[in-house]
Amino acid sequence: MSKRKVKETHMPVGECISQVQMILRERFCHRRLPEKPVGMESQHKHLLELLRRTAVHGESNSVLIVGPRGSGKTMLLNCVLRELLEVKDVNKNVLPVHLNGLLQTDDRIALKEITRQLNLENVVGDKVFGSFAENLAFLLEALKKGDRSSSRPVLFILDEFDLFAHHKNQTLLYNLLDVSQSAQAPIAVIGLTCRLDVLELLEKRVKSRFSHRQIHLLSSLSFIQYLDNVRSQLSLPQDFPDTKFYDEWNESIKTLCEDQPVVDVLQRHYNSSKDFRSLHLLLMLALSRVSASKPAIKPTDLLEASRVCMVDSKANILHGLSILELCLIIAMKHLNDIYEGEPFNFQMVHNEFKKFLQRKSHSIHNFDKPVVIKAFEHLQQLELIKSMDSSTAKIQKEYQLMKLMLDHSQIMEALQKYPQCPTDVKQWAMSAFG
């Protein structure tokens, strides 16, 4: 009996596809951190060294990570923390405290959260005892008693740092930064924000205590690097069990990225925004079309995904309107053209509509005023038109001034694709003077 060496494992296509879906979705939905963040080596090194010095030498520090939305600030911090906690000396020796400006909207709540996360002695179970003043005094006392060589360093991570600067007197920020500049328990204050002018928000005393270290995540990716990034994001990792499928998949991704229409689509996305998040959204839409019966990503998938991403948000609303409502919108458009964007009221729109009915229309029925008012109110509910005066003075609803929230190009495009639009309406829209 010959022993057969199993050279490669083969899995049925369905199982391969579900594995692929799981791996790629984890990547795109940010459940799993990448091995090494791409394109931010110097920033990674800077932050890692800083935190390592706090953890190992007990040196207090403060730093701000600044970058546009979706550029990878939280991802960078999490990668650095993961690498830091792998070091043997560090693992049991740091106390991370995570705060978020959107969750802790007030210093009182923030203090309770800090006390709870540090598990100080005035916490029983999950409840923190004491008033705001007592909590603050307790925390400051605890940090003051600490000492550089024997206390555990605390890492304070403040997400949405700019929101903390809006709290009253900036007490929390002052106190944290003051501790980082005094000979007390060693702490590191790490702020993440997307505002470039965040330092202008800090009061002069707080600003003086901040060490002015900023790590900027401004990506200068070229298009070629962007394409490489797309290719690596879609490729499977080395340890995929079925090697034949792995080769086939990666080969198909490679040809996909060389296909001209796909490159054009990606160029369009690159022109619009360079960050990871929007790219992951696009790739996620393309991936969701992959199934056992269609086990590869085709160029049409990517084109379709791009179309979904780039669609105008009001186009579908316009397609769902009735003819009467559409006519009202065209009437408003003409009013905007004639009066150069001045606000209008219902009566003006109604007059314009009646002019059209008298002169040009054959197919539109002459609706009663209450019906037209109803249509107008429906447009208001859809927020395609918005009331201009927020005063409480009660003006009759036919005379309230409104403005149109649609652009010229959106209306024309909607008309082109509107199903079974009467020709006289179309002609009215395209004519110059109503």
Add this chain to the structure above:
Amino acid sequence: METMFGLFLSRYLNIGVEGQEAVTTVTPGQYILIEGNDDDNPFVAKLLKLFGDESHKQKKALVQWFLRLSEVPQNKKLLLGRSPHPQEIFYYLGRACDDEINVESILGTVHVRQDSSPVEPNSGFFPCFPIQATPSTPRTPRNATPSIPSRTVPARQPGNILEEARARLHVSSVPESLPCREQEFQDIYNFVESKVMDGTGGCMYISGVPGTGKTATVHEVIRCLQHASDMDEIPMFRFIEINGMKMTDPHQAYVQILQKLTGQKATADHAAALLEKRFSNPAPKKETTVLLVDELDLLWTRKQNVMYNLFDWPTRHHARLVVLTIANTMDLPERIMINRVASRLGLTRMSFQPYSFKQLQQIITSRLNKVKAFEEDAMQLVSRKVAALSGDARRCLDICRRATEICEHSASHPSTAGLVRMSHVMEALDEMFSSSYITAIRCASLQEQLFLRAVIAEFRRLGLEEATFQQVFVQHQALCRVEGLQPISVSEGLAVCQRLGACRLLLLEASRLDVLQRVRLNVSQDDVLYALKADRD
């Protein structure tokens, strides 16, 4: 202890009790006695498990507690429905006690019998009847002590010269005597010393921009005075310190002063009354109190009664209170204080000037104290740059620290780093002083850059500094056509605009206004054009 209760020995964990020669051994499953408040009646428990904690130095035990009859509350005793034996113990199923204990508190073993037959007294057996103790509500920790846990491994000391320099340049390592503040030190010292020796009170107002050494100088004065008082050169005095920013409310000042003076805790109003009584009434052998109030401007209230009291108490005959206040603005009394408060503050004022470049250089040199880590001209560059901008010592020290880090990283191996040179310092200055708007514009995507250009074009057309999104969008479409790009939809334009607004390159109105929101530039037009022009070249 052991003879009194008739113990059994077995051999698994050895315990030696002080004053006893025999070594006891306990095993899991045995009933044990644990040290408590009462030496004659130690706690009884059943040993469930023995283990060591992470560093294997501290042995711990998991126990099931029992209650003696004396520990059972009265209302539970009545539930029993019979009169219990005096040596009876009961299972404790409450949650107010920690089940993990240190083995050091184990005194020895004891035999417990689960039995319902009547027992003779003094036989040494404890009948055990399980009783359901209701879970007790967690009590407010009344004696909670504030502390941060300690490290398992001590912090590493500085290894090479650059690390040593970095440790010395940290803002927190304040030297024994502050250079360049000798005159100010002398003035404050004379003021406080004279008040302490005369046994009178007084107020002093110290002002200066942040980072000029005000609080540090006052601390140094107090340290020297304490030393002099220890040498019996001047009478004894007490020093207390409060900080306006470390309080949640100005009236908490009373609470903190009272607590630091007498250790008493009280509400704000009660504390104010108690302090009033204390400073108004004469008391024999009262020592002078020196009070430091940092960040005075935060103690402002509408009626200004906190500040009034702080400046009024020193004027009382028997108060013997010296108040030193610190704030940032020189004319704070004239600006925010009403007349009677400002007059009680008095005219003893001192103003700390920002450091000049020579002084900053002296500060760095004295901190480094013969650790040769910087080149001469590198130090001069930092001092001149910081002195020209703000004169803030903290900035100077932080930049020097960053420069040492850059020097260490640029060398191939940390020990061959060498001195910190001009190039390292210039890199640190660039990082910490530059604004990143220009870089952000250069790194923006193509549509974002086009949008910025459209904004400028629209401003030029209108002759104003703001425009609505709709108007800018028209310009943007035109620019797209000129560049040969596909025109974008309104939603995409709004998304581009929002991204620029989030980084504050543009200032936007609320996004619920949709296409009608007004747009302004947060960067000057010249900067935008400069950034975009350099990009195209």
